[in-house]
Amino acid sequence: MVTLNYFILSTQALSLVLFIGSIGYMIRLNRSELKSLARLNISVLTPALLFSQITKSLDRNTLAELWFVPVMYILLGFIGLEWARFGGRFLRLPDGFKRLCMLAVYFSNVNSILIPIIKGISSSPDSRFLLRDADDTPDKMAGRAISYGMIIGIMNNLLRWSIGVAILSPPESSTAAGSTNSLTTLEATSESEEQISETSRLLTNTPPSQHVAKDSTLGAIRSIGKRVWHVVSPCMTPPLIGVAVAVLVVCIPPLQHMMLKKGTYAFSAWSAVETCGEACIPLTLLALGGQLSADRHSVASDPVLEYNAEQYVSKKKQNAGILLVLVGRFLVVPVFTCAALIVIYLYVPWLIPLLQSDPVLFLTLAIVSATPPAVNLLTVAQKLGMFETEAARILT
Numbered sequence: 092m093v094t095l096n097y098f099i100l101s102t103q104a105l106s107l108v109l110f111i112g113s114i115g116y117m118i119r120l121n122r123s124e125l126k127s128l129a130r131l132n133i134s135v136l137t138p139a140l141l142f143s144q145i146t147k148s149l150d151r152n153t154l155a156e157l158w159f160v161p162v163m164y165i166l167l168g169f170i171g172l173e174w175a176r177f178g179g180r181f182l183r184l185p186d187g188f189k190r191l192c193m194l195a196v197y198f199s200n201v202n203s204i205l206i207p208i209i210k211g212i213s214s215s216p217d218s219r220f221l222l223r224d225a226d227d228t229p230d231k232m233a234g235r236a237i238s239y240g241m242i243i244g245i246m247n248n249l250l251r252w253s254i255g256v257a258i259l260s261p262p263e264s265s266t267a268a269g270s271t272n273s274l275t276t277l278e279a280t281s282e283s284e285e286q287i288s289e290t291s292r293l294l295t296n297t298p299p300s301q302h303v304a305k306d307s308t309l310g311a312i313r314s315i316g317k318r319v320w321h322v323v324s325p326c327m328t329p330p331l332i333g334v335a336v337a338v339l340v341v342c343i344p345p346l347q348h349m350m351l352k353k354g355t356y357a358f359s360a361w362s363a364v365e366t367c368g369e370a371c372i373p374l375t376l377l378a379l380g381g382q383l384s385a386d387r388h389s390v391a392s393d394p395v396l397e398y399n400a401e402q403y404v405s406k407k408k409q410n411a412g413i414l415l416v417l418v419g420r421f422l423v424v425p426v427f428t429c430a431a432l433i434v435i436y437l438y439v440p441w442l443i444p445l446l447q448s449d450p451v452l453f454l455t456l457a458i459v460s461a462t463p464p465a466v467n468l469l470t471v472a473q474k475l476g477m478f479e480t481e482a483a484r485i486l487t
Contacts, residue, residue, distance in 0.1 A: 093209075111373055116416055122385055125479075128378045132371060138333030140368030141248055143361065145337035147250065147351065148234070148241045148367025151344055157239065159443055160456070161246045167460070171196040178415045188404045190258050191478045192412045195464040195485050196419035198251045201244040205458060209236045214452075221451045232451050237454040247465065248334050256328060259478070299311055324344040382483040416485055421461055428460035 120128070176194040179189030212218050213233035221232055226422050340347050350361045406410075432453055433444065464486060471484040 108376055108379075111376035112380035112383075115377035115382075116384045118377075118381065119384050120378070120381030125378055125385060128374060128381075130245045132374055132378070134329050136367055136371035136374060137330045140260055140371040141244075141330055142337040142340075143368045145241055145245060145334065146340050146347060146361070147365070148238050149341050150347070151342055153238050154242070154338075156340060156445065157242045160239065160242045161482045163428075163431065163456075164243050164246050165250075167424060167428050168197045170427050171419050174267070174419045174423050175415060178419070179412070182408070182411045182415065184408055184412050184415075185404055187259075187478060188408065188412055188481055191468075191481055191485070192416050193414045194251070194259060195468055195482075196254050196424065198247055198255060198465040198468065199420070199424075199459055200462045200465050201240055201247055201459060205237070205240045205455070205462065208458060209233050209240070210456070221454060223449050223451075233313035234450065236455045239452055240459060243456075243459050245334055245338065248330055251330075251465060251468075251471070253328065253331050259471060259483045364413075379483060379486055382479055388474055404478075409481055412481070415486055416464060420464060425457065425461040427458055430455060 172193050175193040176189070179192055186190065210233055212221075213229040213236070218229065218232070222228075223232070223235075340350065349355065350357045352358055435443050436446050436453070445452055468482050468486065472478045
């Protein structure tokens with residue numbers, strides 16, 4: 092009976108995706124409108140959602156106590172990533188589509204799936220075995236579960252909007268030309284800096300050795316800074332910045348308390364951000380349905396487009412990739428996650444004391460490991476302008 096209740100609660104939460112996605116399918120958004128929605132979602136709504144959820148659900152002590160969750164997420168996610176990589180190579184999937192499948196297996200749906208399921212489970216009378224002690228309540232239990240999930244959500248979004256975007260982005264075709272141009276620019280800059288340095292030395296009558304040492308040190312610092320920025324800048328997306336700012340606020344309790352104190356202007360500003368964030372998930376699901384509708388009608392009205400799509404990623408390869416993602420997302424990752432948690436619980440409980448003292452932690456990690464791919468995968472694909480059709484098919 093308990094299993095049946097959990098099944099009903101889970102399907103009710105998943106029906107949210109079906110209902111809103113169906114509306115997006117029926118209104119038939121065109122591709123330019125989908126691009127605009129993706130831009131709005133990435134630039135404003137997603138950062139607002141992440142900022143409001145993290146600052147509301149977490150505190151500094153929780154972040155410190157749950158240090159192992161991000162570590163476990165990365166290690167177990169790596170297993171799913173390797174599953175998709177080797178499976179994609181075995182199935183001979185196109186390289187770009189294989190990278191999309193890797194991201195679909197790695198990044199789970201935390202925001203739009205976990206919270207409704209946890210709230211539904213906590214409201215059930217059969218969930219009392221998940222309470223920590225006699226003083227615990229279903230509301231407190233749900234709050235802790237959401238906090239645990241948000242820890243995973245932080246890592247999920249940090250990696251998806253940085254490394255995930257970098258992995259899915261197409262390789263630069265003009266790397267050689269860009270390198271040559273950069274080398275020429277650096278040489279010209281170096282020559283001009285030497286001329287300026289020499290002029291400065293003559294005007295100030297400072298010994299050349301001091302200028303050489305100073306200029307070489309500054310040049311090395313500038314060079315290192317440019318190299319670091321060149322690596323980091325592609326990862327600095329608005330959602331990533333939203334997560335970073337939220338973590339900073341959580342790490343400063345007075346600032347977090349000021350933002351969440353009702354009746355203040357700071358709380359009004361935070362509430363405005365939260366209101367914007369609440370539109371993120373519905374808009375993403377509308378875009379998912381709209382993408383499916385746009386793909387179907389564009390292919391039906393243009394045989395050439397269908398031929399080109401088949402040449403790029405055939406339906407057979409798409410189906411193989413979808414099967415690869417489903418097995419990885421709903422079988423491989425959950426099995427390894429639950430096995431790792433059971434081993435820790437039985438043999439090394441000192442590694443994660445909270446796993447024994449709070450039963451809802453095990454449930455939360457198990458649910459997250461078995462949720463569908465992140466819906467924002469479509470938003471990333473739409474933003475980059477590639478694999479939108481394939482991403483929509485994977486998510487449905």
